[in-house]
Amino acid sequence: MSQQDIQAPFPGVFYRRPSPDKPPFVEEGQQVEAGTIIGLIEVMKQFFELRADAAGIITAFQVEDETVVEAGQGITVLEVV
Amino acid sequence: MIRRLLIVNRGEIALRVVRAARELGMCSIVAHSEADADSLAVQRADETVCIGPPQATKSYLNIETILQAAKDVAADAVHPGYGFLSESAEFARAVKAAGMMFVGPEAAIIERMGDKAMARQTAIEAEVPVVPGSPRAVNDLDEALNVAESVGFPRLIKAAAGGGGRGIRVAENAAALCEQLPMAQTEARTAFGDDRVYLERFIEHARHIEVQILGDGERAIHLFERECSLQRRRQKVFEECPSPALDDTTRESLCRSAVALAEHVGYFGAGTLEYLYDDITGEFFFIEMNTRIQVEHPITEAVTGVDLVREMLRLARGERLRFAQQDIQRRGWAVEMRINAEDPERGFFPSPGQVQRLVWPSGPGIRIDSGLYEGYRMPPFYDSLVAKLIVWDECRESALIRAGRALDEFILDGFATTAALHRRLVDDAEVRRGVVDTGFLERWLEAKPTPTPSDKEVVS
Incomplete structure (x- = not known):
């Protein structure tokens, strides 16, 4: 078991949901596969998907939904199984 | 006041x-x-x-x-x-x-002209040509085949509930229409929960041409047209005034139609009527109106000498329109290059950052509209337009040469922009000849990918 930080690759606004009326992509404690979408980052009116690099469990989000993030800022921690 | x-x-x-x-x-x-x-x-x-x-x-x-x-x-x-x-x-x-x-105009006018179906109806009332199509949704194949001859082929089958390019199919002829219509209806039902479809003439080689107008609620004038055919993902990239496609007769009837529509609704303020121009038949069709100032307004200012934003403010403070139509004259040619903070070498990926060094082009015929300055850190929250380079010269050919010269003077260190794309575009043989349509730039980008220097690989 090892822990991986999933970071924002560029500055923008982080979203946990595909749209405001939809449930979050993943919940804390949820098991994910490599490639699972964790959230979206909006930069200059374009949206990019943030994905898990490996299979594991999302332990905790370090930022809230719809918050401003800097490049390299930790979004969530993935416990690789 | x-x-x-x-x-x-x-x-x-x-x-x-x-x-x-x-x-x-x-x-x-x-x-x-x-x-x-x-x-x-x-x-x-x-x-x-x-x-x-x-x-x-x-x-x-x-x-x-x-x-x-x-x-x-x-x-x-x-x-x-x-x-x-x-x-x-x-x-x-x-x-x-x-x-x-x-x-800007009254809320009622914004509503009327902002709704595509209502704007189309209003254009028909003002006898302005619109893209030929079925007057309402077609229910079955018989009705689809019987839609007036004027629509012709090829036809677009458009989902009533679609938008932004989704839910559109092309039928080349009657046989294809028989085949495509049921599929389009099924698709519309599954995608939008609404199986109503319209038919419309498909214009294969369309130019995007728009007319600038000013109105004081009673009288309106036009300030000629702009051509904005160079687009990527339906976003304008490069615009020019006037359009190289129009002869004087067509220009006159296009601009008059815009004035007729503006006066029909008692338009107030600055506005733009957008048309599709069929490069093969020479016909033009109204598609929609923007009831505000537009990004590319400076090329019209360069060619007519009228300050559009100042005129908007004069009208808003209660002055009447200060010009008669014959006061508006064209002189020379102007182009606008949108400089976006996007990296053309990485699929136009947004590239926010801090301006390290900035040298604007200057000299005859150059205008820069931009909020950039050295040390400025661009926020990632808004759109990527960071500067507009507007170049005027006495004719189109010299304007494009001058645009190349201006781009050579331009230096921006700190983040990638689309300036290099424009540098290549203004030298392109087809752009020089003005033979473009709304699909040109995407085909061009596909066929002529940006040469990628090997040292760029470390960036990604």
């Missing part, structure tokens, strides 16, 4: 309106988000007011906060710029209800 003008926008257009307001002796007040507190528009404004957090929904789109700010600074008029709330009838109405002037 307007004494205190609140400018509810950002970037180059906020600065553009500040300049016009100051020239007219109005106090310019820029409403800005927390992310734009250090913008050039804020620095140049007479006064400023913060309207909330960076996200546009919490600031530039937040009507309640904006109205409170307007009250706090005792504004008597509001200029919305382009984008954001510029075409919100609700905003226009709320500004008026709060006792201020809205620099």
Whole structure:
């Protein structure tokens, strides 16, 4: 078991949901596969998907939904199984 | 009278309106988000007011906060710029209800011309040609085949509930229509929960040509056309005034049709009527109207000598239209290159960053509309347009050569922009000949991928 930080690759606004009326992509404690979408980052009116690099469990989000993030800022921690 | 003008926008257009307001002796007040507190528009404004957090929904789109700010600074008029709330009838109405002037048309006109179906109906009433199509949704194949001959082939089958290019199929002939129609209906039902489809003439080689107008509620004039066919993902990239496609007769009837439509609705302020121009048949068709100032307005200013933003403000403060149609003359040619903070070498990936070094082009015929300055850190929250390079010269050929010269002088270190793309475009043989349509740029990008120097690989 090892822990991986999933970071924002560029500055923008982080979203946990595909749209405001939809449930979050993943919940804390949820098991994910490599490639699972964790959230979206909006930069200059374009949206990019943030994905898990490996299979594991999302332990905790370090930022809230719809918050401003800097490049390299930790979004969530993935416990690789 | 307007004494205190609140400018509810950002970037180059906020600065553009500040300049016009100051020239007219109005106090310019820029409403800005927390992310734009250090913008050039804020620095140049007479006064400023913060309207909330960076996200546009919490600031530039937040009507309640904006109205409170307007009250706090005792504004008597509001200029919305382009984008954001510029075409919100609700905003226009709320500004008026709060006792201020809205620099733009009445809410009812915004509503009428902003709705595609209503705008089309209004155009038909004013005898302005629209893209031939079925007057309403077609129910079955018989009806689809019987739609007036005028629509012709190829036809587009469009889902009534579709939009932004989704839910569209092309039928080359009657046989293809028989095959495609049921599929289009099924698709529309599954995708949009609504199986109604319309038919429309498909124009294979269309140019995007638009007419600038000014109106005072009774009388309207045109300020000729702009051609904006060079687009990527339906976003304009490069515009020119006038259009190289039109002869004088077509230009005259196109521009007259725009005036007819503007006067038909009693249009007030600056507006633009967008048309598709069929390059094969030479026909033009009204598609929609933008009831605001547009990004590419400076090329019209360069060619006609009329300051459109200042005229908008004069009209809003109660002056009548100062020009008769014959006062508006064209002189020379102008092009606008949109410099976006996007990296053409990485699929136009957004590239926000800090301006390390900035050298603007200058000399004859050059105009820069931009909020950039050295040290400026571009926020990631808004669109990627960072500068507009507008180049005027006596004819099209020399304007393109001058544009190349201007781009050679331009230096921006700190982040990638689309300037290099424009440098290649202005030298392109087909662009030089003006043989372009709305699909040209995407085909060109596909066929002529940007040469990637090997040292760029480390970036990704």
